[in-house]
Amino acid sequence: MHLSDNPAAGTATPVADWIQRAPKAVLHDHLDGGLRPATIIELARECGYTALPTEDPAALAVWFRDAADSGSLERYLETFAHTCAVMQTREALFRVAAECAEDLAADGVVYAEVRYAPEQHLEGGLTLDEVVEAVNEGFREGERRTRGRITVGTLLTGMRHTTRSLEIAELTVAHRERGVAGFDIAGGEIGNPPANHLPAFQHLKRHNCHFTIHAGEAVGAESIHEAVQVCGAERIGHGVRITDDIQVHDDGTATLGHLAAYVRDNGIALEVCPTSNLQTGAAKDYASHPIDLLRRLGFRITLNTDNRLVSGTTMSREFQHMADAFGYGPEVFEQFTVAAVESAFLPLPERRRLVDEVIRPGYAAL
Numbered sequence: 001m002h003l004s005d006n007p008a009a010g011t012a013t014p015v016a017d018w019i020q021r022a023p024k025a026v027l028h029d030h031l032d033g034g035l036r037p038a039t040i041i042e043l044a045r046e047c048g049y050t051a052l053p054t055e056d057p058a059a060l061a062v063w064f065r066d067a068a069d070s071g072s073l074e075r076y077l078e079t080f081a082h083t084c085a086v087m088q089t090r091e092a093l094f095r096v097a098a099e100c101a102e103d104l105a106a107d108g109v110v111y112a113e114v115r116y117a118p119e120q121h122l123e124g125g126l127t128l129d130e131v132v133e134a135v136n137e138g139f140r141e142g143e144r145r146t147r148g149r150i151t152v153g154t155l156l157t158g159m160r161h162t163t164r165s166l167e168i169a170e171l172t173v174a175h176r177e178r179g180v181a182g183f184d185i186a187g188g189e190i191g192n193p194p195a196n197h198l199p200a201f202q203h204l205k206r207h208n209c210h211f212t213i214h215a216g217e218a219v220g221a222e223s224i225h226e227a228v229q230v231c232g233a234e235r236i237g238h239g240v241r242i243t244d245d246i247q248v249h250d251d252g253t254a255t256l257g258h259l260a261a262y263v264r265d266n267g268i269a270l271e272v273c274p275t276s277n278l279q280t281g282a283a284k285d286y287a288s289h290p291i292d293l294l295r296r297l298g299f300r301i302t303l304n305t306d307n308r309l310v311s312g313t314t315m316s317r318e319f320q321h322m323a324d325a326f327g328y329g330p331e332v333f334e335q336f337t338v339a340a341v342e343s344a345f346l347p348l349p350e351r352r353r354l355v356d357e358v359i360r361p362g363y364a365a366l
């Protein structure tokens with residue numbers, strides 16, 4: 001199903017007031033997948049980028065969502081050429097990061113881990129360190145503008161089709177005390193298994209650094225197995241194809257294979273992004289999305305946006321889609337949000353403080 005054919009999907013979704021007000025935590029949100037359309041157009045003018053499909057902000061928003069709504073992860077990823085093209089200077093990165101924090105905070109997000117691939121922002125002559133510094137300064141500015149309503153950490157992403165992941169892992173370790181919370185690998189999953197990047201993961205392990213891996217999105221359970229058991233991922237980006245290792249019987253009961261049981265029993269968080277999954281073909285529609293099966297089986301589920309612009313979504317819209325599909329009320333979203341904070345790449349006392357002083361009271365007040 002194409003999202004654009006579905007009036008309940010994407011930007012048209014009306015969001016319930018309590019969902020808008022609920023405190024949220026997002027662990028899987030790409031900086032280069034969430035720019036404001038008007039900002040892309042302004043930055044393109046400033047840097048002389050002429051390949052945008054339109055210069056009308058509303059039409060550009062629709063273009064991204066429709067172009068990414070292809071049933072293929074590879075085609076979904078092609079749209080990022082336009083956003084990365086305008087994110088090549090210190091000023092542009094600063095602005096995009098500051099606006100990202102503002103937009104997430106306006107949606108009720110109190111804690112965010114936002115990821116991007118530093119190697120994709122070097123065309124204007126910045127070094128990897130300068131890219132990281134510009135983004136971090138932008139986020140500090142965004143936190144100031146929102147008067148501390150949101151805390152943002154970053155994850156540095158290595159691209160799975162390139163060979164720079166060890167360098168990006170080293171960059172992560174170098175900036176870990178200054179705004180960088182961890183590492184990730186992303187990009188086309190088919191033909192690019194996570195174990196290709198083993199030196200990066202070993203470097204992170206050696207330095208006791210956190211990392212997550214996109215796995216089980218376009219490739220099945222074997223990709224998740226490699227991410228968890230060979231590479232040592234603490235969380236899984238998407239991970240929805242863990243269902244390949246779960247047998248659901250006619251009476252509704254289920255039998256878990258050894259991998260699914262390991263992921264569930266060890267509380268390895270799944271960073272679930274339903275709308276993105278519909279666009280890339282990882283799930284057919286909201287109603288049959290595996291999130292509900294996985295939740296009922298006791299997996300540690302977190303709900304995320306993936307790419308707010310490219311998927312035409314927000315945290316509130318993802319909540320609303322799940323409320324519409326499965327009848328979820330505040331107690332389920334509180335569970336997802338607590339799971340997200342508890343799986344955050346933050347020191348334990350900070351996670352506890354966020355849960356006890358922000359998330360629990362926020363839900364109690366709804």
Ligand SMILES: O=c1[nH]cnc2c1ncn2[C@H]1C[C@H](O)[C@@H](CO)O1
Pocket residue numbers: 030031032033073077080115116117120157186187188214217276306307
């Ligand atoms: O869901 C995704 N799967 C794999 N790669 C992704 C996804 N969303 C974004 N990316 C890629 C495109 C971006 O340019 C890159 C860094 O944020 O990560």
Ligand SMILES: [Zn+2]
Pocket residue numbers: 028030186214237306
């Ligand atoms: Zn992603």
